[in-house]
Amino acid sequence: MRRAMVASILTAALAATAGACGADTQQKNANGAKEIEVLYKVEPSWPHLEKMLKQAKTQYEAAHKGVTIKLTAVQGNNEVYYTKLALLNRSAESAPDVYLHDTFQVNADVAAGKLAPLDDYLKSWPDWATQYPDSVKQAAKGPDGKIYGVPISTDTRGLWYSKDILTKAGIPVPWQPKTWADVLTAARAIKQKVPGVVPFSMYSTKPHGEAATMQGFEMLLYGTPGGTLYDDSQKKWVSSGKAFTDSLAFINTIYREDLGPKKADAFNPKLGEKIGLDWFPNGKLGIDLDGAWMSGSWKPTSTKPWPQWAEKMGWTPMPTQNGQAPGAVSMSGGWVMAMSSYAKDKKDAWDFIATATNKDNTLVYSIGTGDLAPRKDVAADPKYTADNPSVKFWSDLASVTHYRPAYEVYPKVSAEVQKVMEAMTTGSKTPEAAAKEYADALPGVVGGPDKVIPGS
């Protein structure tokens, strides 16, 4: 009797676990319907991509009977998204079919064989030839020359500033800094004359990950004479030299003179959200080194619109260190929609990418985010420029922009940069000591001292 009971309980338990494991696959195979899983990220202040994908899902499902689009959102910032995606991609079973991908991670995933090349599909997609400028097409080009993603956005970086605060500090607007020293002078003036305001903000800590490296450090380094992380002609990584140390020294000055955000904010993963939704609209920040997309926080499509932003905010290029030619600096990256090499129904997955990146959907995304439009027809659409007077400025920065050396090891190099930037933020090292730390660590992450040359 007792034995029979135990046996039946065990059977029931086993059946329940087995059922739980099998449920997913069973559902998928029911009546032969196909399902394409799409992975993307969403944040409270960044609902734009979700909006675009939902719209694309409706369009797609109406046109493709029998195929369902399963939208899987990752809640959190970019860093969280990278981790989640990398883990899901470990196995063919869990990998999403189509996903949002940051261009700087594309090469590592190409090397790992996670991404499917899109060239065959792009050939028969007229939009690719007619609507995407050549520079944008390169965004997700692998080392093998194949294209691994369709861009949904591109971007440039520069300085946003509050006109009211600069005026109060006695700086004439429109503000046009010509050198780093001009930027520091303005920040010092704000500190002195407008108490209670953060004079200057930039991302400089590990919680901000790639945003710290790109919006922060590289915006400085690529504006120094000869400053770069990678030497294209010699195909080697560049160790820390004067350019590198000077860039660190700028960050050091910001924090040692209390011109930057408080430590608690500098380390807050939600600093970007704070700047966009609170600090600028409420007049608590003077200058911000950030991206073209900042206006996305203030537009009517935002979670907290700020209709007066166009009059209250100013924008200007980040100057080069000493004002040397070309006078300004910018970095560009962007996001693409990519297809997994594990996707079972690749044609259907491609059709979804083509739908998601068509003119209508790209327009919805570009208007919402404030990112620069990758498509010519979107850029020319009056709705795109209508409520964003800054868009021409940010698009024009393309003439001085730089791209990251997004090779396979780049994310590791970026991590080393974040480490030394953080030392500037906390003040735990001098710029010279931190530069030396980077020089010591670099050969280890790029694969040996023969892949490194001394910095200028």
Next chain:
Amino acid sequence: MTVTSVTPPRLAGSPDKGEPRRRARRTLRWLLPLGPALIMFVIFMVGPILWSVYIAFTNETLTGAASVNSQFVGVANFVKMFSDEDFRNSLLLTFVFVIGSAVIGQNTLGLIIALLQRGRGRAVRSVVNGIVIAAWVVPEVVAAACWYSFLAEEGTLNEALAALGLSQDWLYSAPMIAIILANVWRGTAFSMLVYSAALSDVPGELLEAAAVDGASTWRRLVHITLPLIRRSILSNLMLITLQTLASFGLIYALTGGGPGTDSQTTPLYMYEQAFRYFEIGYGSAMALVMLVIGAAFSLVYLRLIKVDT
């Protein structure tokens, strides 16, 4: 060990079927009900553990060429680890965290609460137990959120201290103290429950007799109560040490290991290396070192328990 004692004694007079067969039946009797659990255990626990031991000796990454073509690198990960300043820093912080929050904090506070509750009325006991256990029952992330809202810049503590002009960013000026306090607050219930149970086994007559002989409260505690519950103290220490050594969620949600690396204990550093920078091989090597440290702690405690009996 307990499994064999559960086996019912064979009925006297049952026919003898030969030793090997009987042994096989007896084995089957405990193996059969354990079987499904064992299979699950092997699939979900032993498999991953062996895999993580293996990749600790490779250059496996989550993405990039090394993720499809990882190579055996011997002890390179371990050599790197011990010359890694951040790793050494994380080990030191882990020890501070374990000693501060578990061995001293939870353990002592749990004992004190249990002692104070002895002989109190039912109502007092239920209220105190309820409050202490509530902190233990809430999920780790909720506990972290509570402490965050208490210690944050615009938090309760700063509001209260504002009048005195003492407000500051506690999570940034004193991150280790913040996570130790939060962990003590959350984990004390466990020690308290262990000690309440242990104290109920201390015979009342013994304490009364000592009191009649004129022993002070302090002497009764040191010479009678503590020696009698010594084994519980050691088992409790072992359990909370191991728990705290692996603590991740609370610290991650509260300070994220920051500012900088000021509260980055080894589990957090491990996470950062494995899942932020995708160096899963290196992360696993650290996990292995943590495993050895945990095992060493347990051995010491177990040894002490044995010596005692």
